[in-house]
Amino acid sequence: MIKLLKGLKSYLGIIVVIFILVFLQSLSDVYLPNLMSDIVDKGVVNKDTNYIINTGFKMILVTFLGGVVTVSASYFSSKVAMGFGRDLRNKVFERVENFSLHEFNQIGTASLITRTTNDITQIQQVVMIMLRMMLYAPMVAIGATIMAVRKDAKLSLIILVAMPILIISIGLILKRAVPLFKSMQKKVDNLNRVLRENLIGVRVIRVFNKVDLERKRFKNASLDLCEVATKANQTITLLMPLMMLIVNISIISVVWFGGIRIDNGEMQVGDLMAFIQYLSQIMFALMMLSMMFVMIPRASASATRINEILDIEKTLSDKENAIKDTDKKGFVEFKNVSFSYEKDTEKVLNNISFVSKPGEVTAIIGGTGSGKSTLVKLIPRFFDATEGEVLVDGVNVKDLEQHALRSKIGYVPQKAILFSGTIFENLKYGKENATEEEVKKAIEIAQAKEFVDNMQDKENSFIAQGGTNVSGGQKQRLSIARAIVKKPEIYIFDDSFSALDFKTDAALRASLLKETKDSTVILVAQRVSTVMDATRIIVLDDGCVAGIGTHDELLKTCDIYNEIVSSQLSKEEM
Incomplete structure (x- = not known):
């Protein structure tokens, strides 16, 4: 994962801006409970309406500024994450384009598709969350803890008891969930492979009356993925109620012991209200970090699979002085x-x-x-x-x-391959600057003129992906014409x-x-x-x-x- 994240160097300037915005956001979130405490202790208790109004406007201003920096941070985080994903996808595609047939066979087409799409999407999502939460959650947790201790040091002992319990609970759940998320990626590969085989071999499947068998294969692959995904999500689902239980027990403890301290004159009502908010902020910051740690292992598994592609030693490469x-x-x-x-x-x-x-x-x-x-x-x-x-x-x-x-070389493969686009575009594939006359001549030489002329738009007629809207013989003749247009040695x-x-x-x-x-x-x-x-x-x-x-x-x-x-x-x- 760290190896891939080095690709973020080109976005360093924007990342610095994101961290500044996140820092300002965390400051505004930590500062708001303090203002609310002042309103209660200084405004409500003393019946000072002007102080309540002035402090209230301060809260509105801080909230507005916090909203602006939050939206800005989200925008820039999305921009960096999507750009990073695009760059990584291009890098993987360029690498795969240079593979020999041996490397293609080694990894498999279905797995290459999954890695280029699903795996990179997983990494994109984690990068976006990391940019937003990696700085925000620790800063809020630390800032809220400091403010809570300032409000009441003795009551803060509740936080010191709750946090280790919360961290241990998160660790135990993640220990069980991480292997399941890693297994999910392999199951997605298998489902992709079965689906791809079905789509490519649909004619053979139908002619041999194997539709029911293929449905069963797909159902089994889908159920296999479903079972692992269900186990993983059930495990993660335990995280939220467990955390809420610990948070709520902590709040009840704060209210109980805080009430006693207020009754003894050792604490004010506004401070207790602020303390509860700080406790909630600490717990939810840990919750956000835990969700990030849930996604990181999935992204880490995806990163390993991407690195496998990037690290494959090419068997075919140009020499330095080729x-x-x-x-x-x-x-x-x-x-x-x-x-x-x-x-x-x-x-x-x-x-x-x-x-x-x-x-x-x-x-x-x-x-x-x-x-x-x-x-x-x-x-x-x-x-x-x-x-x-x-x-x-x-x-x-x-x-x-x-x-x-x-x-x-002008190469016409054993299995004729055509790309989605017009006949003209397909035949110019080997020679981009080919003229219309050259294309027409190649069609004539390849004995394709008769069926091309009978098509609605002739040379501009559309060819479906894989040439599925023309016959096998027509595909072969168009493939031969494509090689002729190139005029190779x-x-x-x-x-x-x-x-x-x-x-x-x-x-x-x-x-x-x-x-x-x-x-x-x-x-x-x-x-x-x-x-x-x-x-x-x-x-x-x-x-x-x-x-x-x-x-x-x-x-x-x-x-x-x-x-x-x-x-x-x-x-x-x-």
Whole structure:
């Protein structure tokens, strides 16, 4: 928590102003009972109406000024807390944006969302309360204690007895509540994960008639959170009645013993009234501190989770003198590359070597789980090779600046991703200054012109989040068009034609061949018809290269390729 609070340094000037305002507020609150005591002892007892009126106006003035500083302190506290939360959220988001896929898998998407929203909100709330209460409550407690002792030192012994009892009671309740609040955050993570899976997989859930099962899963996750939250809140609920009991017993004691002292002429009525108010102020100051201590552990748990994100050692980062530009353009080379997702686990790729140059199409084919998608993800450096080197333009990708490396690449992922916005905005994603003509040409090359023209606003038609208002094939074609607009040196198509019919697939590849004649194309596919015209075909089997060559060469030399081809094509087509 302290580590994160260092981010408040940029708000130091406003925090000083808040502390001054809070100091003035506490002075006004402590001063008011003294004025009321004077009204009773000097005004009412002596029947001095002018003194009552004058002192009454003083009380109104002090109350008004106290109100002004209270509102001002609240305003500035909110401003600092919200600004701090915004800065922290931006910091976390920027950090997450630089994560490799390994870090994403390590924490989990649901947990990242919870930490960026719920956890930071918890910290925001505590920062605001701390700015208001951390100085105010102790000052009021100390100031009220001093004033109470000044009014009657012997009667103040009641405060000295009540305060330790109150503090011990608060400590016992917090000891039980804090672990429950920490557990709540994990339960929120789990609920978020179940909800996210339901929303993303709603079609699959319905088609397999698993709606009732998913409702049960969500209900269980919700009940799990509800049970922990109920226990935590029930524990904290004990705090208020317990404190009120101690306060009221203390007040009764003050009235009892104060009455005796008044009867003996050792104390005045106004002083007793002021003493009761000071006692109430002390007790409520401790109550406010206790509520702050309730929230701090929750925020502390949230801060720990935020620090976990900020402290994760990035597996992918730019070197100090990372190369920003290269002499060659569009060359890709794998030198004895091996890869595994975790240390000491089985290799997903093993000793892969090949070269791909501008004007060439390198196709990668193989069975499910053979490592095709993993191989192409090493080129834009989504992962780093465990062994060997991945070279782009003759430079190891680890030595290239990530921004410079990825600016060379047009990547179309296996699962087509579109963002909420217009088609035009989506296609300009890789090239912000793209013209309308460039976008239209890319749509035409990607064989998307027909369905785009049939949409109400054509290129300005709205795409829903995740592209849910277009079909799978349409999403793939728009994703391909987005890569074409960028005009990169290297095109990577990761099984990006799977949702297309054979006719569209053939037409798209024919038009792509003209557009990408000066670029390097690396193509992952399941269909033989998609790869058979490639400059070279790499056949992967269980992470190893089973064969490299043209379609005709592999038919003669590679048994695995023959099996794939014979399962898809007739002898005449072969």
